[in-house]
Amino acid sequence: MADWHRFNVTNGDVDLATFSYGTPGESTPDKPVVLLVHGWPDTHHLWDLVAPRLAEHFRVYAYDTRGFGDSTRPVAVESYRLDALAQDMLAVCHAVNPDGKTHIVAHDWGSVQAWETVTTAGADDVIASFTSVSGPNLDYLGEWARAKMARPTPRGVAQALSQVASSAYTAFFQVPGASDLFFRTFGSDRVWTEFLHLVEGTPRENARFGPTLREDMISGLKLYRANIRGKLANPEPRPTRVPVLEVVNDRDIALRPAIYERTHTHADRLWRKRTATGHWLPYTNPGYLADTAIEFIETIAGGAPVSPNTIDRARVDGPARELIGKLAVVTGAGSGIGRETAYALADLGAELVLADIDLDSAEETAIACKAKGVPATAYRLDVSDTDAVTRFADDVRAAHGVADIVVNNAGVALAGSALAASDEQVDRLLAINLRGVISGSRAFGRQMAERGVGGHIVNLASAAAFTLSRDLGLYSASKAGVLMFSESLRAELAEHRVGVTAICPGIVHTNITANTEYAGAADESAAREKVDKFYQKRNFTPDRVARDIVAAIAKNKAVVPVTPEAEFGYRVYRFFPWAARIGARQKIAG
CATH class of the missing domain: 3.40.50.720 (NAD(P)-binding Rossmann-like Domain)
Known part of the structure; x- marks a missing residue:
């Protein structure tokens, strides 16, 4: 496992297991602070292969979101609403960097939570930048889907149906008895490792799970039950002034690239990188993700310029053209x-x-x-x-x-x-x-x-x-x-x-x-x-x-x-x- 050092951050009745990467007590106040946020069914160990590279440039932290790893596991489904998760993230940001702005790098449901956070009033006073990987803003997604159906075109309908097919598993996740039993039966390290290797070629040795994987799979299903139906049925898209880099994966088994096409209408400062990669980028291509995040964060932070600069060509100033960032x-x-x-x-x-x-x-x-x-x-x-x-x-x-x-x-x-x-x-x-x-x-x-x-x-x-x-x-x-x-x-x-x-x-x-x-x-x-x-x-x-x-x-x-x-x-x-x-x-x- 990576060189993580634990401490706790409390938000109300939830204790969040939070981790710093590197030598305890090391004084690097001049370095930007980066907070890594995992998704389902992971813990902070998702970042084991990314954090060492980031730590060469930044002070790096991660935490187990509520319901995962060593953090509190609320019983009630409504405790997993995105507004509560956004407050968790802000609490961790204040704890790890009380006097400055924090750069967020988030994946899957971690990215969904971060979208909720950066669209919260005052977020740009706390968050310096957001690198989003395989996790959309659910309000933007709902708005996109409604627009496709309200003004149907053959291409738009095909895009919507493709996303429905890719997200079909979420309907199963809404059924507590069946989905809980499924993961209680098959939620082992070995099965999940083989699944990731099969669907996107993740090297088996790269899959890093904590000892709570089965419990994380089951409790994490409450994220789906607490948020998806309400957000998609009644989207309320809000803008953000936080600089955002969307890392879009063409081979994402859960999310089709088309769903991000409206992000520019809500994000004032948006960049996009798109590659032939899969959903679990932190496991499968950790070096690429780390280098991408470093370049973006250094660009936003105004630090030493990274050469060659590939971020400039990724800037989205209007409807994103298909090859933006290429x-x-x-x-x-x-x-x-x-x-x-x-x-x-x-x-x-x-x-x-x-x-x-x-x-x-x-x-x-x-x-x-x-x-x-x-x-x-x-x-x-x-x-x-x-x-x-x-x-x-x-x-x-x-x-x-x-x-x-x-x-x-x-x-x-x-x-x-x-x-x-x-x-x-x-x-x-x-x-x-x-x-x-x-x-x-x-x-x-x-x-x-x-x-x-x-x-x-x-x-x-x-x-x-x-x-x-x-x-x-x-x-x-x-x-x-x-x-x-x-x-x-x-x-x-x-x-x-x-x-x-x-x-x-x-x-x-x-x-x-x-x-x-x-x-x-x-x-x-x-x-x-x-x-x-x-x-x-x-x-x-x-x-x-x-x-x-x-x-x-x-x-x-x-x-x-x-x-x-x-x-x-x-x-x-x-x-x-x-x-x-x-x-x-x-x-x-x-």
Whole structure:
């Protein structure tokens, strides 16, 4: 167990077992005070793996909320109402930091209690900041649900039904006899440890429970019975002036991300971070949670700046855009599909790191992204230089943090005879199109896997990867390599919750067509002009590809043929390969 030292705080007839972390009597009056609040069915031991990291920066305290651990267990259900729990929290804040403001980090029902506390009149005189993990404001939740039903849309109804399904267990918790018996029978350390490991991959050794787990499970059910029906039926949302960071977990088994979309209407100062993590973040990803809390608290407290700063991009100033708080890297961002993808990601609120071999064009894209209200930084990068790609990934991590989204888009084209192409042409093609994608995926993929909270890699392949053509053999080989590599990498990174998508556009008019080399062509300029005019007439623009890229990230798709001819070619090659081979004999350029 962690280095906790107990004392008691009294609020009325309830004694709250309160704990300081570290050496008793250690004098650190200059450090900010942080109070950690657990949820159901945990105790202060939920924070055993988070507290040591926080204690390097802050004075750290935790307590067992009423009904849990070594604190008083009231019998009456009404004793667990949120207003009483908020008074408990304020009493602990006054006890651990009587002359200053306390930073709250809270999880699950601890976060629900903290929401009640920070929306209590005068809370901003006592609480300096609130990091909310997997626990909504129940009044805001009720308001959200009523709005979805009052003005139903297909998307809104789907969101509401998804949350109802995720919260179905709470109906069972409302039945005292059945739910109490269930946890009296199955509420053991071993069963709960295996449950957490099964539902979100929590390392078994990370699950930290006190000796009162079974009793905590049963008495903690009164939280549900005392609060949920009343709050959801008659929500009374109140504002807060306390700075709030919402840590939203996309894989939360109990809470869907959509339920937080109205928080900005009540919180004056709101930040949001969203990752592919599960409900029990303090157990499963304690290092990430600790670092996130440290950065936020240091930002609010005005202490030593944490580098790199990832909090600034998480600020919510209005309706939260889908990718707020995310960092996206796009190569080949100076034009075409890369530039339009950068614009699409900027529209969704992501911070952009934009790389191109032509730095001026990348700068132009960055300026346009900044005009959309997001940070954007341009870098010069030659993706054919493997060492340069590795240095670039390291530089991005040092200056901006670990990327959440990486789009390996940079590429060139080579058409004509494979036999007539020079070795230099072949080497350049493969170095940029294939090795560049592999290098970028490996460099950024390692960082994502090490961080442990997911991410997404998008690799630009092509319909040429599965559409056979005598004039595109070398180009097709490079893009088929991208496709197969992406599919394989997706399997490798799945355990790290990192998605990988291969995007396969067909005939899209970009500046690549105007710069394509035609090996063995009698008149290369004429061949290039002919194909470029055809692509112009086809008029499938890069912004349409960018929309599919963004959708693929959101839905974690594996392979996305973009244009109609790409979708047709994908199916022909899979189901009628003989027809694809016959079609490949037709020449597309002179």
